[in-house]
Amino acid sequence: MLWLITLWLWFCRLGKVKVGHRLLKEMERKGCLPNVDTYNILISGCCESEMLDLALDLFNEMKTDGINWNFVTYDTLIKGLCSGGRMEDGFKILEIMEDSKEGSRGRLSPYDSVLYGLYKEDQLDEALTFMTQMGRLFPRAVGRSLRILSLCEEGAIEDAKVVFGQILGEGGVPNVLVYDHLIHGFCGGYMREAFELMNEMVGCGYYPLAPTFNALISGFCRQGMVSSALKLIDDMVVRGCKLDTGSYNPLVDALCRKGDFQKAFGLFSQMLEKDIAPDSSSWNSLLLSWCQETSWLARQNMYQVNYLLQQIAEI
Structure with missing residues (x-):
């Protein structure tokens, strides 16, 4: 049975989720019943392969099979749905998580995934409203994030950098709105830091919108760094940015x-x-x-x- 489990994991990691799902049923027939970890890996594979309907089917299948969802289940599915533009479904899973005994366990990541989904859909006002509402659950984190956004809008970039450093120093993970506002703020004269921050943003799984790339291009051009701007526009094309x-x-x-x-x-x-x-x-x-x-x-x-x-x- 061990070889079947190993093969199933291998197919999931290769993105062959449907094959993995068939193997899951084969495992059940042979008496090897799946647990929450089994389903979580399969749901993760579905999300990475953008097979979001199948991910939701597996989520519902867990309930049918009497397997309790845990935080990893919620977190993985919310991230996949929101990143894939399925905001309505993402909000539904978030609501189920909040109503469950498991809840968010005081973790920000599901909410940050919703923020990124709204940002990715260019619903920036809705994203700001959602982050403000998060303050009831995460007052310290949201307070600092809002402080950075306010400082960036005021042009107080040095002060914003201090608050950003405090978040990183305490092991926090900045959300997409923080990254976006800081990059725009840095483009006023801190081009190297703006570019490095954009790479850090992408490394966190947050892909910038075209206006953020454009702010970098404009900043490079203002400083006479035309070759850097040309490289960036080529990078935008490679990444599929419109x-x-x-x-x-x-x-x-x-x-x-x-x-x-x-x-x-x-x-x-x-x-x-x-x-x-x-x-x-x-x-x-x-x-x-x-x-x-x-x-x-x-x-x-x-x-x-x-x-x-x-x-x-x-x-």
Whole structure:
């Protein structure tokens, strides 16, 4: 029987959850009954494989089989559902957890998962409201988080860093809103720290929204670190982040100011190909730079020049 359990675990870790589920039923037929840990591993595999309906089926199956849910069950499923955009289901499991004897055991992680789900859906006001409501359960943690958000909005970044250090020093894990506000605050002049904090944020499983990436791009451009901004925009593409006007415009402006019209025109063309409308600043920067780049114009064929003029006419 040991070999069957080992094989089942192997399939789950490979993301072959349906195969693992069939093995689970085979184990039951052979008299090896699953326990809460067995189900938790299978639910985790479902969530990692984005098979959220099956994860919920397994959750309900546990109740049918008389197996009590524990904190790991709730925590794993809430995280998977909220990260996968299933906020309504995530809230339902959170409610079940709060009504159970098990509860959250004073742990923040299920609530932080809900926060991240709301953030990921760009429901920032709802996320802030939810975090404020968390204060009744976690007054100290929420109080510090709200303090950081307030300091960042006031521009008191050094003070925000002190509070952030206190959270880390006590072994706390900052939530996604704390990371997001600090990154935006650091982009005012602490670019290295902003970039490091973004990597730390991703390491915690929180993927930034496009406006956060855009704040970094703008910050790099303001400090003349155009190559860093270009690398970041490439990283956004690799990660599947949807680029928008705010991603490209600062780079087009910066490249034109730097006199690198060829790269600016290349990014500009990418924008048009992706149906992203440049703003007036980018148009003005590009046209001014274009008029000054007679040597570049001489190397281009009329098709390219006419293409750009046609795009201008359609705006």
